[in-house]
Every structure is written in C-alpha cells, then in structure tokens.
Amino acid sequence: MRPLSEPNELSRELLGGREAGESRADRVIAHLRDHIARNGLRPGDRLPSETRIAEDLGISRPIVREAMKTLAATGLIEMAVGRRATVSPLEGAILRNVIENAVLIGQVDVGHVMEMRRGIEIAMVGLAATRRSDAQAAELQRIVGEMAVRLDDFPGYIDFDVRLHLTLAEATGNPLYQMLVEAFRQIFQRSMTVGIERWAATPELHRVQRLHEELVATIVARDADAATAAMQRHFDDAIRVMFGAIVPASVGRGGEADRS
C-alpha cells in the first residue's frame, strides 16, 4: 500500500518544490470528487470510510479529514459521528455562511444583502409565474390565506412569509434560485423576528399582506410581467419600511446578532 509515496517524491524532484494543487489534502479532494463523478453518486449516497480512503491513497487520516471538512464546508458532502460521510444536496446554508463571513469582515452590510435579495427575487418571479405547477399555485394560495389569519401573530406570519418565498423559488424549477432564497431566509429570519412583535396587526402589515395577495394572484394567473411588477412593489415597500425611520435600530441589533 504505497500508491503515492514514490510518484510524489519524483514529482517534487522534477518540479523543484510544492506545486499549486499538489498538497495531500488537495489530492484527497480530487480523488473524492472523481469518485463521486465516476460512480454517479447522488445526495444521500455513502462515501468510503475515512480509514479506507486513507489506506487507498496512502495518506494519513487526519489529512483525509481535512480534505473532507473542506468538501463539507462547500456543501458537497455531509459528515456525521459514527457514520460514513454522504453526498449532500445543494442548500442555502453554504451561501449564508459566505455572506455572513463577508459581513463579519466589514466587506458587506445588510443593505447589500437586501439589495441583492430584491434583485434576485424580482428576477426570478417571472419564471415562477410561467413555470408554477397547479399544486404550487394552490400552495401559494393556501399560504397567503394562512397569513391572512395571522396578522396578529407576527412570528406565525413570518413562518408563512418564508414558506411563500421558498415556494416561489421552487416554482422557478431552478435549484440555484432555491439555494439563494433559502440563504436569504436564513440570513434575515433572525433579524425579522427579534423584537419585531410590535409589527403584529399594524397598518404596515396589512399593506404587506395586500401586496402578498396581489403577488400570488399574478402567479396563479401565470402573468410574468404582472408578477415582476408586484414583486417590485412588495420589495420597495418592505425596504422602505425596514430601512425607514422606525426600524433602523432593530435591524442594527439584528446585524450585531448576526455577527456574534
């Protein structure tokens, strides 16, 4: 079991030193990606054990773990105690981490995130209107109805608000839009719920609900242009309320919580 020791030494002599992509950990990463591709692995499928991989490659297990931690951090695999790693489906948490990191180092602020969220959700909603299934249209109508009876229960309202946006993303049929919307949900969910109970039953919330209802009507009607216009109205209203005179302190606290 000495698969790599000799070629690696030779490679080092010929190239005179460390080459980009030549670390042992990077080799493990390449091996695992190749293994996944060659075997057509799909989310939920199991990988070989760390010990097996280490033996097969002649690399020590801690380095295999480092490589796998990298793949886990970018969402390709999922590691768990006592179980072999599995292939993981695309999800929003990775992008959430990336964005939160950027906020942490002061390169991005909540306004940037909100602006991108607005751009993306407006961009995708026409697709949702065009592509939604009957079941998705019915689900959107059900959600907006649940929201209507929760105008005095803001946390409950927010839960359905989240579902509404996720269902819209799902209706686009593009997993990447789903990932983005999921990331936004995770980023904004805390700041939307902390200390915002006072939003219940306000004129603002009633107005937001009307905008939601209009939006869903456009989706049901498969009217992409109307959907785009309705989503614009919805976000412009939400942004004005969120960043207007009343809310900054609350968003500021949320931002700090996001940095902890």
Next chain:
Amino acid sequence: MRPLSEPNELSRELLGGREAGESRADRVIAHLRDHIARNGLRPGDRLPSETRIAEDLGISRPIVREAMKTLAATGLIEMAVGRRATVSPLEGAILRNVIENAVLIGQVDVGHVMEMRRGIEIAMVGLAATRRSDAQAAELQRIVGEMAVRLDDFPGYIDFDVRLHLTLAEATGNPLYQMLVEAFRQIFQRSMTVGIERWAATPELHRVQRLHEELVATIVARDADAATAAMQRHFDDAIRVMFGAIVPASVGRGGEADRS
C-alpha cells in the same frame, strides 16, 4: 492551560451527550469568528498561529486545522505554507465551487447556471447605470473599444468580455454582485474558450459586439431602464446562440471538463 476540559465535561454530563455545535472543531470556528469580530480584522490581517490557537483553547492542533480548513473553504480565511492564516476578501471562487459541486452530483446543469446568470446580470445592470463612476464609464468604453479590434481574435475578445461584465458588477457598488459575476466568469470561462476559435469574425460575434456597444452607451448615459433592456437583448441573443443548433456539443464538452 486547561480552559475547556472542565466545562466541556460538565456540559456533557448535563446535556447527556453530544450537542449540535459542541464539537471541538466547531468551538475553534466560533473562537476564530469571535476573534475576527472583536479585533475588527480586515482582509489581509493575520490570525494567531495554529499552535497558539491550539494552546489557547487547549485543543489539539489537527483539530484547529480542521476548523481552519472549514473557514478557508467558506472564504473567511486563507491558509498558506509557512505563514499564518490571513483574513480573506470576498471572492467568487467559493460560489463557483458550490455550483460546480451541484453540477457534479447532477442537481444543477449548465442551463440553470446560465438562467440565473441572466437573471442576475439583468437585475444588476440598472444599478450599474445609476451608480457608475466616470472612471468606470470610461473603462467600459475603453473595453468595448478593445473588443472591437479583436473580432478576429476570440480568446482576446473573451478576455475583454469578462472584464466588461466584471466592471459592470463593480459599478453596482455591491460586493455581492461582484462575487456572483466573478463566479459566473470562472464557471463559464473554460467552456467559452475550448474549441470556440471558430467564432472569430463571424456575423454572430459582430452582432454580439453591437449589443455590447449599445449596452455600454446606456451605462454611459446613466439610463437604467435602457441598460436593463439592452442587457436582456444581449443575454437573449447569447443564450440563443449558445444553446442553439450550433453549440450544444461544445458546451457539453465544457461541462464534462468541469466534472473532471
């Protein structure tokens, strides 16, 4: 130096087992994020050495490395041989990895990526028109001029095409849009260059160049609506050409290369 051994044992007894977020590696991650926040570290700033961190936390160095590999994979830090890790600026490579992983496991295809790219670049271009600086407008004009004299040199043309899109993203003033566009550039650059030399000096390329020129004129004129419309025409044309009868084989090869 026994900072964690006792509280960790106590925590384990009270909670009756492993709790989410309670792994040693996760503790290191939390510690480093806190360190970055408390010290206001910015891109380029150095972190303590692995050995120092391990001593400070009473955790073994391989686990510190695992944690740091995770943070490196999500773009917060950058690790290098012989040097302490540094805080890393936001960049597109992370998202590129995420998307390529999703393609690798068959959850996303090139069409999804292109569709999102279209949606996002159209969404952002109005912002670019509104916010661009005089220098950025001049740069865009210079780029489009450089493209005009490279209609018979496709690889050269592509280089400036990339710069054009990156400059537009920069003009939005939103780092998140820059990250997205950078990721798209990296994902599509290979498939755009492999075996596509035959595109040089074709009627298609001339048409694309005219669309580029129209687009830049709208940016220079600070006309957000015209910019949005021009970008739509540009992408609709590009997508029709890319996914039309002539190109599928080439894109298919690029996709396979992406999976290697």
Next chain:
DNA sequence: AGGATCAAACCTGTCTTACAGCACGACCCT
C-alpha cells in the same frame, strides 16, 4: 414470523508526539 436485545464490527472525533519543509527577518559580506 416478527420484534427486542446485545455484542461485535465499523466508524468518527480527538489527542500526542515527531519530523520535513516553507517563510521571514536579522546579520554578514561584497
């Protein structure tokens, strides 16, 4: 036959110790 229990095997998370090689700054020489 089906369900519960238990032991063994498989597996991950972490630690310790050690060594090879890279990066950087101080110092010396030309």
Next chain:
DNA sequence: AGGGTCGTGCTGTAAGACAGGTTTGATCCT
C-alpha cells in the same frame, strides 16, 4: 545597496492510540 546564510517561527503531514457513536447480524422471546 544587494545577495547569501542562518535561526526562528510556522505549516503540512505521519503514526499510533483511545473514547465514544452507529450499524449489523445473531440470538432469544412471544
């Protein structure tokens, strides 16, 4: 001033060990 050398700081990796979680198959009971 510029280049070379050396020492110190630092990362990348290996080997071996142990604690504890998960899975699987055998056995027993109803």
